[in-house]
Amino acid sequence: MGQIQRDWHMLHPAMLQPFLPQIASDGEFSFLFIDGQFSHALRKLPAKGDYRVQSIYGGTEEAVSPDGADLASAQAVVDAIPFEIPLYARIDMVRGDGNDLLLMEAELIEPYLYPEQGPELGPRMADAIAKRIENK
Structure with a gap:
């Protein structure tokens, strides 16, 4: 890391990721999990x-x-979470040079869940919430 990056990081903590050109050609993959189960x-x-995948762009x-x-790659990320399985999670990945998926972000706090692409999301979420209430 160069001196400018070190100085910037000291003032403004940040996480830097290299740009992967596969995002521009292959896009980004999001896997949604409800109560640890793939949705x-x-x-x-x-x-x-x-290269930006957001709809506003x-x-x-x-x-x-x-x-x-x-x-299995996305599930391995969820399985590695070192605390209680969250009610919901979105695992964002991009395809690497070897065709494997690489983790970009594990969104565990207020992720957008893309209900348009997952029509069963509502019932799955309701069931997961009910299950958690019953187990309390």
Whole structure:
């Protein structure tokens, strides 16, 4: 890390990630989990010529059915959470050079859950909440 980055970090703590060009070509994958169980997945794609996947920048989302290896990668992240399984989680990943999925973010606090791509989200969430209430 260069001196400017060290000085900046001392004043403004930040996490830096390298830019992966696969985001611009392949997009980003989000896996949604309710009470530790897979709910649905989507692929977020940037607008042509851009790298940002958010809709305010022209990005789009589409529901996807992940293969076993991709789902196992996302589930491994959820399984590694070192505290009680959260009620909901969104695991954002990007495809690496070796075609494996790489973790970009584990969103455990107020993630957007993409209900448009997961029509069963409402019932799954209600069941998970009821289960937690019953177990208290």
